Amino acid sequence: MPRYALLIEYDGAPFLGWQRQKDGLSVQQVLEEAAAPLNGGVEPVVGAAGRTDAGVHAEGQVAQVDLAADLPVDRVREALNTRTRPHPVSVLSVARPPAEWSARFSAxxxxxxxxxxxxxxxxxxxxxxxxxxxxxxxxxxxxxxxxxxxxxxxxxxxxxxxxxxxxxxxxxxxxxxxxxxxxxxxxxxxxxxxxxxxxxxxxxxxxxxxxxxxxxxxxxxxxxxxxxxxxxxxxxxxxxxxxxxxxxxxxxxx
Amino acid sequence: MPRYALLIEYDGAPFLGWQRQKDGLSVQQVLEEAAAPLNGGVEPVVGAAGRTDAGVHAEGQVAQVDLAADLPVDRVREALNTRTRPHPVSVLSVARPPAEWSARFSAxxxxxxxxxxxxxxxxxxxxxxxxxxxxxxxxxxxxxxxxxxxxxxxxxxxxxxxxxxxxxxxxxxxxxxxxxxxxxxxxxxxxxxxxxxxxxxxxxxxxxxxxxxxxxxxxxxxxxxxxxxxxxxxxxxxxxxxxxxxxxxxxxxx
The missing domain is CATH 3.30.70.660 (Pseudouridine synthase I, catalytic domain, C-terminal subdomain)
Structure with a gap:
C-alpha cells in the first residue's frame, strides 16, 4: 500500500490531543475518518511525528498514512480537507515519502x-x-x-x-x-x-x-x-x- | 455619574455581534452584565465606537459606560475582566474621558x-x-x-x-x-x-x-x-x- 506524508495545521482547543481517545474527539480521529473514503471505506491508521497534548496547536505537524490506492497527492489533500470540515484541522500539503519512512521515527x-x-x-x-x-x-x-x-x-x-x-x-x-x-x-x-x-x-x-x-x-x-x-x-x-x-x-x- | 472609556479586544466568533440581541449573546451584553456590580447591581448601557457584525473581531474597540461610583480605572478594568470570563472579551485599558465625550460620536x-x-x-x-x-x-x-x-x-x-x-x-x-x-x-x-x-x-x-x-x-x-x-x-x-x-x-x- 502506498504511503503518504501529510503536513497538517490545527487549532488544538476543541481536541483531546493528537491521539485517538474513547471519550472524545482527537485530531487523529478526524483525519482517520476523513481518510476512510480514500481507503475503500476502511479507516486507516494516521500516525504523527508528535503526539501533541489536549489544547496544543500545530502549524507544521507531519503524519503518515497508508492508503489502498495510488492517488495524486493533490487529490489526497483536497479529499481530506473536504472531509475534515467543520473541524479546525487542515492538510497543507501531501508528499510521497521514501521507502521505510516513518513520520515519527525518521524525524x-x-x-x-x-x-x-x-x-x-x-x-x-x-x-x-x-x-x-x-x-x-x-x-x-x-x-x-x-x-x-x-x-x-x-x-x-x-x-x-x-x-x-x-x-x-x-x-x-x-x-x-x-x-x-x-x-x-x-x-x-x-x-x-x-x-x-x-x-x-x-x-x-x-x-x-x-x-x-x-x-x-x-x-x-x-x-x-x-x-x-x-x-x-x-x-x-x-x-x-x-x-x-x-x-x-x-x-x-x- | 462618572463616564469611563474602555479599550476592548474580542474574538467575534461566538457572538451575534457587538449589539445586544434577544436571541443570543453579544459583546455588549457580556460587558453590561460584567459592569452591573460596579453600578449598584444595575446593568449600565455600554456603547461602542463601532457596532461590529456577528463574527467580526476587535483588537482596539472603544466603548463608554457611566457608572454610579467614582472608581480607580485599574479597578474597573480588573473587575470587568474577572466577570467577562469565560468569554473571549478582554478590557485592555480604562480611561476617564473629557466631558461630553462619546465613544461613537467623538471618534x-x-x-x-x-x-x-x-x-x-x-x-x-x-x-x-x-x-x-x-x-x-x-x-x-x-x-x-x-x-x-x-x-x-x-x-x-x-x-x-x-x-x-x-x-x-x-x-x-x-x-x-x-x-x-x-x-x-x-x-x-x-x-x-x-x-x-x-x-x-x-x-x-x-x-x-x-x-x-x-x-x-x-x-x-x-x-x-x-x-x-x-x-x-x-x-x-x-x-x-x-x-x-x-x-x-x-x-x-x-
Missing amino acids: VHRAYRYRILNRRARPGLEMGRVWHVPQRLDAAAMHEAAQGLLGHHDFSAFRAAACQAKDALRTLDRLDVSRVGEEVVVRVEARSFLHHQVRNMVGTLAMVGRGQRPVSWPRQVLELGDRRRAGQTAPAEGLCFVSVRYDPPLDWPA | VHRAYRYRILNRRARPGLEMGRVWHVPQRLDAAAMHEAAQGLLGHHDFSAFRAAACQAKDALRTLDRLDVSRVGEEVVVRVEARSFLHHQVRNMVGTLAMVGRGQRPVSWPRQVLELGDRRRAGQTAPAEGLCFVSVRYDPPLDWPA
Missing part, C-alpha cells in the same frame, strides 16, 4: 513555539492560544537561564510522570526567549522531546522571569534530575508544534 | 484590517479569523484598484441595504492591499464607515484579484452607485476592528 529535528501573553488584561482575541502571565516577566533573564539547559543531558527533571520514553537523555539544540510586544515567546528545538518537556521547561523559566528564582536555578534543577524541584507545567494552550525535519527532507509540493 | 478616525487566507488548503489554526480564497489573488492589482476608491465620495455602491446612515458620503483615507506570506491583508481607514462598507469593498477588490474584473472596475462601481453592481460581501470572520482615534486623544493608562 531528525522538531521545533516548538510557546507564547506567553504578558500583560495585566487577560486574553481576548488570543484566548486559547497563549498562557496569560499578568506579572511582568524579565525575558532577558529567562533567555540567559535557558542557555544553561542547552546540549546533551538527562532531562528527568522536566519529564512528565506518565512519560513512556526508555531514557531521559535528549539533546536540546535551541531554547530562545524573547519579548515580542506584549508577548514573551519561547522557541525550542531538538531531535525529540520527552512528554511535557517543553511545558515543564517554560514553567521553570517563568519562575526566573517573575524573579522568584535566580538565573542559575533551571540548570540546578536539570542537574538534580528531580521533577518535584522544577516549576509548574505551563498550560497546553500556549504551545504550538511548528515544524519537523527529515533527512533526506520531504519534498512537499507547493 | 475622528477608525481603522480596520481584513485578512484573506490565499492558499489551496482551508484554514486550520486560523479558522474563523480569515476569509479563505483558494484561487491565487493578484494583490498588486487589488491595491491599484483600491486607490480609485480613496477620497470623499458617495459610497452607496458599497452600502448594506440595512444601513441606517442618513447619507452615504464618506471620506476614505486608506485602502492598502498587500501580500503577507500566505495572506492578502487589506488595511482600511476613515473617519467613519457605512454598514458593510469594508466587507463590500473587499469582496469587490477580490474579483479584481481573481482576474474576473479589470483594475478600473471598482472605481466604476463606485461611480454607478448601485450596490447590485459591486462584488459579494466578504465574510465577517476576516474582519478586525483595529483602532479608534479621538481628538483630543484619550489618555490610556499603560
Whole structure:
C-alpha cells in the first residue's frame, strides 16, 4: 500500500490531543475518518511525528498514512480537507515519502513555539492560544537561564510522570526567549522531546522571569534530575508544534 | 455619574455581534452584565465606537459606560475582566474621558484590517479569523484598484441595504492591499464607515484579484452607485476592528 506524508495545521482547543481517545474527539480521529473514503471505506491508521497534548496547536505537524490506492497527492489533500470540515484541522500539503519512512521515527529535528501573553488584561482575541502571565516577566533573564539547559543531558527533571520514553537523555539544540510586544515567546528545538518537556521547561523559566528564582536555578534543577524541584507545567494552550525535519527532507509540493 | 472609556479586544466568533440581541449573546451584553456590580447591581448601557457584525473581531474597540461610583480605572478594568470570563472579551485599558465625550460620536478616525487566507488548503489554526480564497489573488492589482476608491465620495455602491446612515458620503483615507506570506491583508481607514462598507469593498477588490474584473472596475462601481453592481460581501470572520482615534486623544493608562 502506498504511503503518504501529510503536513497538517490545527487549532488544538476543541481536541483531546493528537491521539485517538474513547471519550472524545482527537485530531487523529478526524483525519482517520476523513481518510476512510480514500481507503475503500476502511479507516486507516494516521500516525504523527508528535503526539501533541489536549489544547496544543500545530502549524507544521507531519503524519503518515497508508492508503489502498495510488492517488495524486493533490487529490489526497483536497479529499481530506473536504472531509475534515467543520473541524479546525487542515492538510497543507501531501508528499510521497521514501521507502521505510516513518513520520515519527525518521524525524531528525522538531521545533516548538510557546507564547506567553504578558500583560495585566487577560486574553481576548488570543484566548486559547497563549498562557496569560499578568506579572511582568524579565525575558532577558529567562533567555540567559535557558542557555544553561542547552546540549546533551538527562532531562528527568522536566519529564512528565506518565512519560513512556526508555531514557531521559535528549539533546536540546535551541531554547530562545524573547519579548515580542506584549508577548514573551519561547522557541525550542531538538531531535525529540520527552512528554511535557517543553511545558515543564517554560514553567521553570517563568519562575526566573517573575524573579522568584535566580538565573542559575533551571540548570540546578536539570542537574538534580528531580521533577518535584522544577516549576509548574505551563498550560497546553500556549504551545504550538511548528515544524519537523527529515533527512533526506520531504519534498512537499507547493 | 462618572463616564469611563474602555479599550476592548474580542474574538467575534461566538457572538451575534457587538449589539445586544434577544436571541443570543453579544459583546455588549457580556460587558453590561460584567459592569452591573460596579453600578449598584444595575446593568449600565455600554456603547461602542463601532457596532461590529456577528463574527467580526476587535483588537482596539472603544466603548463608554457611566457608572454610579467614582472608581480607580485599574479597578474597573480588573473587575470587568474577572466577570467577562469565560468569554473571549478582554478590557485592555480604562480611561476617564473629557466631558461630553462619546465613544461613537467623538471618534475622528477608525481603522480596520481584513485578512484573506490565499492558499489551496482551508484554514486550520486560523479558522474563523480569515476569509479563505483558494484561487491565487493578484494583490498588486487589488491595491491599484483600491486607490480609485480613496477620497470623499458617495459610497452607496458599497452600502448594506440595512444601513441606517442618513447619507452615504464618506471620506476614505486608506485602502492598502498587500501580500503577507500566505495572506492578502487589506488595511482600511476613515473617519467613519457605512454598514458593510469594508466587507463590500473587499469582496469587490477580490474579483479584481481573481482576474474576473479589470483594475478600473471598482472605481466604476463606485461611480454607478448601485450596490447590485459591486462584488459579494466578504465574510465577517476576516474582519478586525483595529483602532479608534479621538481628538483630543484619550489618555490610556499603560
